[in-house]
Amino acid sequence: MTVVTPSARLLADELQVDTGAVVVYLHPSSPHAVLSVARSGKPSSVWAVHRRLPIVQAIAGDAARESLATVSVSHAHGRMGVPSDVQADLVVIEVPVEKAAAHLLLHDAALLLRTGGRCVLAGGTTEGIKPAVRVLESIFGNMRTLAVGGGHRVVEARRGATVAFDSVQSLVAPYHEPEAFREDSYLVAGLPTRVFTRPGVFSWDHLDEASALLAESMTVPADGHVLDLGCGAGVLGAAVAARAPRVDITLVDADCEAVRCARQTMTATGHGVWRALASDVTSAVADSRFDLVVSNPPFHTGKSTDLQLPRRFIAESHAVLRAGGRLQLVANRTLPYEAELERVFGNRRTVHDGARFKVLEAIRR
Template identity: 50%
Template sequence: MTMRSGISAYDTWQVGRVSVMDAVVAVASKPGVLAHGGTDAPAGMLAEAVATRRPSAAGARSLHLGSGNGLVPAVAQAVGFAPLAVDRYAANAEATRRSLLASASPGAHDGQSPPAVFHTACVNPHVEAGSCELVTIRIPTDKLGVQLAVVEAFRALAVGGRCLLAGANDEGAKPAARLLEQLFGAARLENQHSGCRLLLAVKTADVPADGVLATTPWLDCETFFEQPVVVGGTAFVLATRPGVFSWEHLDEASRVLADLMRVDDGETVLDLGCGAGILGVVAARLTPAGSVCMLDADADAIRCAQRTARMAQCLNVDVRASDVCSAVAGRAFDVVVSNPPFHLGKGTDLAIPRAFIEQAHAHLHRGGRLYLVANRTLPYERLIAEVFGEVRMAHDGRRFKVIGGVRRA
């Protein structure tokens, strides 16, 4: 079968020039990247604060947690830091890499290592303790994620190093400020506007002010929350970590889809946006003579899904980090199952589910089936009808619906 060719709107990168104080940098973006089509006030505050600082020596390291579109590390690079950037989401990590390359002076990376950008939620393996002069944190929206970022920042900073943290008040900026004070001993408000705060803390000693906070078990990348679940009468153990979708319990939508999806033995299955992997392992049990490929943009979701598959002893499963279907270019499947994300930041963004539906169609064999679960208020029927030419309703519940289509051509 020939795959559809062409680049969709979701896959189209744009690069624009941005002035921050005296620094002019390039910022790459596309749908799925933080602040695409707009601005992110906390990142802007961090960029302005970084633009006013200079490294104490050439090549001094800066670390950027939650690098987003790469604006903040690009400004750090422009003022003389050697930036290390971390983001757990594939599109953001790729945007940061492109922004740093486009912002570098001509020939800066010729014959040298590419920009140090890590698609990961685990900083420890990549950044030595006490190796950074500056750390910036664009706070995540989950409480444990903020705690982990603050602890990672303290660990990575040299004594005398500075931590800049920014976020919106309704994302938890005030509790994040208290975490900074607990660990660093003090934190001060540097700026606030547009419902956002920028805070500064200085590392004054190797030992954190709150030793209990600094021993959070999630710093160990091999620590997982393992929860027994029963789906379709079969027992599984789901491995999760903070920040992974519905990490503390099996979400109801995934359970509904797992019970309803039809997979015949010998069929190939794509679990698109796999999270911790429950749909993939259920599908693997349904098609022992077939195979299952699980994809997710979240670096920790990939590690969790791999562990979930190992504990389920599913040997016919392949788990890959992917921005939608980028990791399976040229492949086609008999069945695609998906519980797609529809939040980008605090809002609802249909660009991502649209990309899921378009790429699901492109990666199905003729006659292949899509099963998609969603909140019943979301207008996915229109998107599916536009791409598949039809909509099939498998379940219409009080909270969730399972819809899909069959690829006809």
């Protein structure tokens, strides 16, 4: 279930779309505003693009149920999700919290828009709308506020004959090229590990302390199948590869950019058998069975703690483990995962109890 944010409500209520317009909607937080634009019957086409699979599936499902044939949905970030010949009259962006990912979308909007087209930006004041508006104005040289409410605002800028790409170049280069990856080399569980990332992927510019701890604590079988659940850039998968050359590794993530990065990271390991797949929790591997699942589960929606996803990570791990298979996960010390593991697996043990993080294990009986 997706939450309808004040931004999406403002957009659904206030956005004016011209008849026949080509609309590109980048990073919609829910189907709400995308479908309200499509339902108006005015646009000739609406491209909805999001990097997270559950949102893409929700929009595609709702559009199909309502037979909204003008809506095309892509699992991608920014202009990668739109055919290169599309010239948009309107680009709508719901601003991602991650600054560099937001800058990339603003850069892409300027490339997607025809001269005279509009870029509409929406977001919350605690979620980066103000700095994003400053970047919008620096690119397009103009800006006006369309609506404000519920701590969110909607602004628009019009694309002139020229665009100040220079103003945004230093913010996005080199990642405005889809095939540009940041490459870092970290010591993970004592072994040098090359990690490839892009803006917006979890801990994209550093090694996460909790992930490093899990990599040190996990017990990897010599053979069999391992699942890196919510793999991000593939740090845990790469750590498994470094220790167990014969193991078959599957990495899954809902974020398509994470999956692209995990593929780069795993390719660099030279490991024999692995795959990286887009997946809503275990949806892409529901028919497979694993000997070990490793995970640093997500527990945030925006800035608040949300335990719904970690609960799904635990329940779906149990479902894809063989009898005797183990889930090993890392979490902030304060997160109450023990009770959930007991409820689903009927057992759990603390593998590591640190000052900030704990590593927990549960075995499927």
